[in-house]
Amino acid sequence: MTLTDDVLEEDPAAALTEEAEDQATRQYVTFFLRGECFAFPIDMVQEIIRVPDTVAVPMTPPALIGLANLRGVVLPVVDLRGALGLPVQAPEEASRVIVVNAGQSVGLLVDRVARVTNVSEAQIEPARQVDRAVQVDMLTGVVKSHDDTELIQILDPALVIAQQFPEAEARGDPARVAALAAVQPPPVNEAEDDTVQLVSLMIAQEEYAFPIDSVDEIVRVPEKISVVPRNAPHVLGLITLRDRLLPLVSLRGIFGLAAGSRSDSNRVVVLRLGQSAEEDLRVGVVVDQVREVLRVPASARDPLPGVLRGAERQEIEAVCQLDGGQRLVSVLSGSALFDLPTLRDVAALAQGTREAGSDPGEEETVMNTGETEETQLVVYQLDTQEFGVDIHSVQEIIRVPETLARVPKAPETVEGIINLRGMVLPVVEMRRRFGIAPTERGDRQRILVLNVDGIRTGYIVDSVAEVLRVPASAMEPSPRLSKEADRLVGRVASLQNGARMVLVLDARALMADDAELEALRAEATLP
Numbered sequence: 001m002t003l004t005d006d007v008l009e010e011d012p013a014a015a016l017t018e019e020a021e022d023q024a025t026r027q028y029v030t031f032f033l034r035g036e037c038f039a040f041p042i043d044m045v046q047e048i049i050r051v052p053d054t055v056a057v058p059m060t061p062p063a064l065i066g067l068a069n070l071r072g073v074v075l076p077v078v079d080l081r082g083a084l085g086l087p088v089q090a091p092e093e094a095s096r097v098i099v100v101n102a103g104q105s106v107g108l109l110v111d112r113v114a115r116v117t118n119v120s121e122a123q124i125e126p127a128r129q130v131d132r133a134v135q136v137d138m139l140t141g142v143v144k145s146h147d148d149t150e151l152i153q154i155l156d157p158a159l160v161i162a163q164q165f166p167e168a169e170a171r172g173d174p175a176r177v178a179a180l181a182a183v184q185p186p187p188v189n190e191a192e193d194d195t196v197q198l199v200s201l202m203i204a205q206e207e208y209a210f211p212i213d214s215v216d217e218i219v220r221v222p223e224k225i226s227v228v229p230r231n232a233p234h235v236l237g238l239i240t241l242r243d244r245l246l247p248l249v250s251l252r253g254i255f256g257l258a259a260g261s262r263s264d265s266n267r268v269v270v271l272r273l274g275q276s277a278e279e280d281l282r283v284g285v286v287v288d289q290v291r292e293v294l295r296v297p298a299s300a301r302d303p304l305p306g307v308l309r310g311a312e313r314q315e316i317e318a319v320c321q322l323d324g325g326q327r328l329v330s331v332l333s334g335s336a337l338f339d340l341p342t343l344r345d346v347a348a349l350a351q352g353t354r355e356a357g358s359d360p361g362e363e364e365t366v367m368n369t370g371e372t373e374e375t376q377l378v379v380y381q382l383d384t385q386e387f388g389v390d391i392h393s394v395q396e397i398i399r400v401p402e403t404l405a406r407v408p409k410a411p412e413t414v415e416g417i418i419n420l421r422g423m424v425l426p427v428v429e430m431r432r433r434f435g436i437a438p439t440e441r442g443d444r445q446r447i448l449v450l451n452v453d454g455i456r457t458g459y460i461v462d463s464v465a466e467v468l469r470v471p472a473s474a475m476e477p478s479p480r481l482s483k484e485a486d487r488l489v490g491r492v493a494s495l496q497n498g499a500r501m502v503l504v505l506d507a508r509a510l511m512a513d514d515a516e517l518e519a520l521r522a523e524a525t526l527p
Contacts, residue, residue: 024121030114034086037152044157046099048113051091055501056385058434059484061164069498076479077107083160102158119143194298200329202289204257207329214334216270218290218467248284265289271334292397296320373472380461383436386502393507395451397464427458450507457511
C-alpha cells in the first residue's frame with residue numbers, strides 16, 4: 001500500500017510516533033466530510049491522491065463522478081458525500097481521493113484527509129449506541145476521543161460501494177474479464193453486394209471520397225511535422241504514428257490549391273498504397289474536413305467521362321450522383337493520385353534516419369505502441385465525452401436532415417424516422433438515450449447508422465471525430481458501474497498515457513432493446 005504525504009497534513013508525526021504495543025490495536029485513515037470525522041481501515045486503503053481529471057459515464061449512479069486513469073488502470077471515482085446522502089459540493093484544494101480495494105480499485109472523494117491513527121478495539125463502540133451522521137448500515141463502529149467531544153465514525157468502504165453498485169457481485173470476476181478481452185467484432189453484413197463504402201471529405205468546398213477499404217484510419221493533424229528537405233511542395237513532411245514513420249501530404253497541394261489556414265476540422269486520412277503484398281506503403285493525407293461514411297449503390301456510380309480522363313493516370317475512379325443528382329462526389333484513387341516514387345523516397349529517407357538512430361518525427365508521436373492486434377473504432381462525441389463503436393458495426397455516417405418524420409406513440413428516445421434508400425430507418429437521439437441534457441441542432445451533428453445482423457438504427461451524435469486504431473494493450477474492461485452501463489460500455493480505451501479515455505460501446509447491446517423499434521419499422525410509412 002502507498003500513502004502520499006497528504007495523509008499526514010494535519011499531524012505528520014501521528015502515524016509514526018504511536019506504536020501499537022497493544023496487539024488489539026488497529027490502524028485507520030481518518031478524513032472529514034462536512035465537518036464530521038470518518039475513518040477507513042488502513043488495510044483497505046491503497047493510496048491517497050489529489051482529485052484527478054475524470055470522464056463522465058452515462059446511466060450510472062449520481063454519486064459516480066466518472067472514470068480516471070491511475071497509472072494505466074481505469075479507476076471509478078465516487079463522491080463519498082453523495083454516496084452517504086450528504087450535501088455535495090465541488091472539490092476544493094484540500095479535497096483528496098482515497099483509493100480503496102473493494103474487489104476492484106475505487107476512488108472515494110473526501111473533503112480532506114486528517115491522519116493515520118491507532119485505535120484499540122476497546123475504544124470502538126457499536127454504531128447504534130451513539131448519534132451518527134450517516135446510516136448505521138454503512139458503519140462498523142464509532143470511536144470516541146479521549147474527551148468524548150469528537151467522534152470518529154468507522155466506515156466499511158465495501159458496503160458504501162456495494163450500495164452504489166448493487167450489480168457489483170461479479171466485480172473482479174476473472175471469467176468476466178476474460179470474456180470482455182475475448183470480445184469479437186460482430187459479423188459484417190454482406191446483404192448489399194452492389195454497394196461500396198466511401199469516406200467522403202471536403203477540399204475547398206468540393207466533395208471527394210476514398211474507398212473505405214483503402215483508408216487505414218483517420219486522425220487529427222499533429223501540432224508538429226518534421227520537414228523533409230528537397231521534396232515536392234505537396235509533401236509536408238513526416239510524423240510518427242504507431243511506431244511507423246508516415247509521409248504527410250497535402251491534398252490541397254496536389255490539386256494546386258492555396259494552402260488553407262489550419263483549423264480544428266482538418267484531419268489526416270491514412271491511406272494504404274502498397275501495390276503488392278511485399279510493399280506496405282502508407283501515406284497521411286491532410287484534408288479540410290472528413291464529412292461522413294457513405295454506402296453508395298452501384299447504380300449511383302458512374303465512370304469519369306472519357307474526355308476528362310488523363311492519358312496515363314486516372315486520379316478519379318468514378319463520380320457518384322447522390323440526392324437525385326444534386327450532390328456529386330468524386331471518388332479518388334490513391335495509387336493514381338500520388339507520386340509513388342516520391343513517397344517511396346520519403347519513406348526510404350525516414351527508414352534510413354531511423355536506422356541511424358535519429359527519428360525526425362519522434363516528438364509528433366500520436367500513439368507509439370508496437371502492437372499488432374488492434375481494434376478500429378469510430379469515435380464520436382456527446383457533450384464533452386468521447387465514445388467509440390467498433391467500425392464493423394457502422395454501416396455509414398450521414399448528415400441529420402432538416403426534418404424527421406414523427407411517429408405517434410414511438411419510444412421516448414426516438415427522434416423520428418427517415419427514408420434511407422427506400423428503407424425505414426428509426427433515428428434515436430443518443431443524448432436522450434443516455435440521459436444527457438439536450439442541445440440545439442448544429443452543423444456538426446451526424447447520424448451514426450449501426451447495422452447488427454441486418455438490423456439498422458440511426459443514432460444522432462454531436463459530432464464524429466475520427467476513425468481510430470486502438471492497440472489491444474490500450475483496451476481495458478470497464479469497471480462494474482451500473483446494470484445499464486455494464487451492458488452497454490464493455491471496454492474503455494485508455495490513450496495518450498491515460499490523458500484520453502474513450503468509452504467503447506457494444507453496438508449489439510445498444511440495439512438489443514430495440515423490439516419497439518422493430519414494430520416501428522414495420523408499421524411506419526416512408527416520408
